[in-house]
Amino acid sequence: MTNKPIYAVTGLFEKPDEIINAAEKVAYEGYLNYDIHTPYPVHGMDKAMRLPPSTMGYFALVLGLSGAVLALFFMWITTAYEYPLVIGGKPFFSLPALIPITFEVTVLLATCGTVISMLFIFFKMPNNSHPLHDTKFMKQVSSDKFGVCIEAKDKFFDKEKVKSFLLSLGATEVEEIYFDVDDLKNKNKILTPKFSGFLVFVIVLTSAASYATLNIVMYMPPFDWMMTQSRLNAQGTTDFYENHSAMREPVEGSIARGFMPYAFIGQPDSAxxxxxxxxxxxxxxLAVGKKKFNTYCSPCHDYYGRGESRLKGRFPNPPSLHTDKTRNWPDGRLYHIIT
Amino acid sequence: MDIDYAREASVIEGNPSLKSIEDSISKPLSTKASWKYWLALMFTSSLLITGVVCLGFSFYYGTGLWGNNNPVGWGFPIINFVFWVGIGHAGTLISAILFLFRQKWRTGIARFAEGMTIFAVMTAAMFPLIHVGRPWLGGYLFPYPNQHALWVNFTSPLLWDVFAVSTYFIVSFVFWYVGLIPDFATLRDRAVTKMRKFIYTLFSLGWRHSSRHWQNYEMVYLILAGFATPLVLSVHTIVSFDFAVAILPGWHTTIFPPYFVAGAVFSGFAMVQNSLIIIRKVFNYEHIITLDTLEKMNKIMLVTGMMVGYAYGMEFFIAWYSGSQPEQFAFMNRAFGPYMWAYWIMITCNVVSPQLFWFKKIRRNVFVMFMVAVFVNVGMWFERFVIVVSSLSRDFLPSSWAYYKPTLVDIGILLGSFGFFFTLVLLFAKTLPVVSIAEVKSSADGSQPTHHGGSSHDK
Incomplete structure (x- = not known):
């Protein structure tokens, strides 16, 4: 027992008034590395412990402001700079219409960021191997007692003196808390084979599941990007009409409105x-051409014109645009193919 | 009567010890459920299964199984969406706004109401996805970098909805979890079985009830409440923009945001009221969720009910005052057109029935308030029905008017949403403390130091 390093000496108190009094006295004696443990926040405790005011408000302010700036900047980039679209004749960057999302992102970043920084940076949680856990002291202050804990690293710490000091304040129970030697030795639990094996398993499982979802499941009916649809195709057949054609035939000699017959139908050479x-x-x-190519052509031809796209194999494969044949075609012929 | 108004009335009745508060709150977590609980769970899960089956049919055969027709494209899914988002608002109101106003009576009901918020928003979030017909493509609602350099339309109210509802869900969840951490620590230190101990340890993150932590924790809780308050107002405001930004007569009104928020709080309180009355009975929490608390909730329902009633009247006034003929027609059509049955159900349930709460006897009668809250829920559902359907079914062009009738599948999905919500509520009540242990302890009598700076002399 005695060869274990000591962490702290604790004392338990019964009443909220007593713990406030004890906190005041401990702070008055000049202890710095001490803490008061209460099952719920006790009013006036920060004053009794002489704690400086909480700085969490500044975190929320900075995070909230950055959320607002980030959201506005992102929406400006996307709607006014990278791909400006006219919507209802409004300006590309119409501030009033962007306020709701700016507000939501502000709130989201401020709340989540503040909570995360409090729990994981300020409190250094999760911390389940703290020496106070699973002690009799912890079990009591978790329920209905109030406790003082004076740590061994305080410069005024002296086991016997602290004990008698706590008893003089009216502590009902005084306990010595020791470090768990095993915990001190095994610092990096993340490297134990059991845990790292578990991590590898999770990584493999999530990668396999994502791959299967995105590349296999999403191409099976009914998720298949609307490939199979219960409708009649223009040139298809049906039993509904007598001539089994899905299309009604136009009146003889009709021409589509605004239709300009193209002079070179079926004649790529003359085109x-x-x-x-x-x-x-x-x-x-060239820049406009590149943008149009990336938007409209790249889904099949890919960004470099090799025909190595995401949709390869789902439609007739486009030929590479880098062969001598295609490179030497005149512009008119390319226009003929595109249109 | 001799009442000392200088002394705050206690919010926890019977002056229980801290230990017994903790015992009674954590009792349902460590004891076997009674047959009543299983019966309730069977009932809600069969509703849930009904909904799942109806949804399965809808996805297999297509959305043609619903009553949605050409002018009324929104129908049940959007009505249910607005209804359920509204239900969620009471939780944030209780946990955040009443916290900012230092209303101590909220401690007994805040945790449960927050849980209901989360479940209501989950239920609500299903409906837009169902409504698009291909719910697995819902990811496209979010802006994501893609090879076509295309982005979502940030100026559309429907996209605002996506952001509002998802932010609301995340923030409510964080708020709820932050409140739960100290309780997880308390449960961890009470746990007897190894499994429970492991689970509670995991979620408590190693909370030590340290006062240095409590100080920052209280500050963050205050900040969260401060952010959640405008957030909850913004969510239903944005939902109302879905309607108000359109030019349809009956929707295009500036009163919609406050009117929707008041209605949301109204229906949310009714739903919390209904669930709490059952919970306090089943788990014997009468001393924590007191009759005083329920009475205060009834008062809020009376206030918001009258705000809603005022909005109904004001809509008519503005329609007449605007001199706009389509607007006037839309409201006459609402009250006396083919949907007048729905309109008058709404008025009876929302405006007339809460007037009973003027009487103290009724405010403190559990059975009557339960029935009124049920009426309010029905009425608020019909309010959304009236808004969505009556305006859409008769718009500017008389040749395209049509009567909307829901199908059995629609009704099955609505029942399923109730099943989903209440199944989650029941599971929550059995697995997590439905009342905040730390907060109730902190507001019990004698749990705070006396006002003499805490020095240990006599009171």
């Missing part, structure tokens, strides 16, 4: 020969 590219080869035009 290449007679159509000219009206756009000049400038930096700005």
């Amino acid at each position: 290449g020969k007679y159509l000219e590219n009206p756009l000049e080869m400038t930096e700005a035009n």
Whole structure:
């Protein structure tokens, strides 16, 4: 028993008035490394213990403000800078309409950030191997007693003197708390084979589950990106009409409204020969072209034109755009293919 | 009567010792459930299964199984969404706003109300997902970086909803958990079996009831309450924007945000009232959730009920005063059109029935207040029905008018939502302390030092 390093000496008190009195006396004696344990917050305790005011408010202020700035900046980037879209003729960056989300993000970041910094930075939790845990003292202050705990690292600490001091204040029970030697030796519990094995298991399981969900399950009906639908395709068949065609035939000689017949249907060579590219080869035009390619073409052709995209195999595979054949095609022919 | 108004009335009756408070709150956690509990759980889970089956049909055959038709595209899912989000508001009001106002009587009911908030928001959050028809694609509601450089529309009230409801859920959950940490520590130190001890140790994070911690903890709790207060007001405000920002007559009104918030608190209190009356009876918490507390809740229901009644009247006044014909038609149609049955159910339940609470005898009669709270819940559900359906079914173009009728599947999903909510409430009541142990201890008589600075002389 005696060869264990001592952590603290504790004393238990019965009444809230007594513990306030004890806290005042302990603080008056000049102890710094001590704590008062109560089953609920006791009014006036911070004054009795001479604690400086809590600084958590500043955390909330800084986190909340950064939430507001972050949200506004993010919405400006996305709606006014990177992909400006006209919505209802409003300005791209219309502040009043962005206030609700700014407010929500402010609250979210301030509350979560403050709680996380309190629990994990200020209180250094989770801390289940603290020497006070599982002591008789802890079990009492958890329920209906009030306790004083004077730590051994305090410069005025002297086991016998502290004991008699606590008894003189009216403590009903005085207990010595020791460090658990095993706990002191095994610092890095994260490295024990059992725990690291568990971590590896979790990593493998989550990766496999995410892979299966995103690449297999999402391509099976009914999740298959609306690939299978109970509708009639324009050129398909049906038993509903007598001629088994899903489409009704237009009246003879009808032309679609606004339809300009394209002169080179089925003639890619003539298209290449007679159509000219009206756009000049400038930096700005190339940048627009790149953006359009990334938005509309890349889903199949991929960003580099190799045809190695995410959708490979789900549609007829596009050829690589890097072969000599495609590279030497005139602009008109490419236009013919695209349109 | 001789009442000393200088002395605060005690919120916990019978002057129990701290130990006995703890014992009675943690009793349901360590004892076997009675047959009544299992019966209740069987009832709620069969409702839940009904809902699951109806949802399964809806996903298999499609949303054509619902009553939603062409003008009334919103129908039951949106009515239920607004209803359940509203239910959640009472919890935050009790735990945050009453905390800021230093209302000590909230301690007995705050934890339970917060739990109900979380479950109500979970129930509510299902409905927009159900309503889009492909709930597994709900992830697209959030802004995420993608190869098309496309972002969600941050100026849309529907997206505000996504942010408001998810923030509300997370913040309510954090608030709830922060309140639970000291209780987990107390339960950890009471635990006898190894399994319980492990679970409580895990969730208590090693809380030591240290006063140095309590000081920061109380500060953070205050900050959380301070943030949760505007948050709860913002959530139903934003839900009301879903309607008010549209140009449909009957929706396009500036009174909607305060009117929705008042209605949310009204219906939420009714739901908390209903559940608490059962809980205090089943678990013998009559001395912690006192009749005084219930009476105070009834007063809040009376106030918010009249606020809602005022809003109903004011909507009519503004419709007449605006001189806008479609607006006037929309409200006449509401009260005397094809949905007048729903409108008058709403008025009877929401405006007339809480007027009973003017009488002290009724405010303190548990059976009558339970019935009134049920009426209020029914009435508030019909309020959302009236708003959604009556405006949509008859809009600007008479040729597109149509009558909306819910199908059995719709009703099954509504029942399922009640089953989901109450199953979670029952599980919560059996696995976690439904009353905050630390807070009730701190507000029991004689638990705080006397006002003489605590020096140990006589009182």
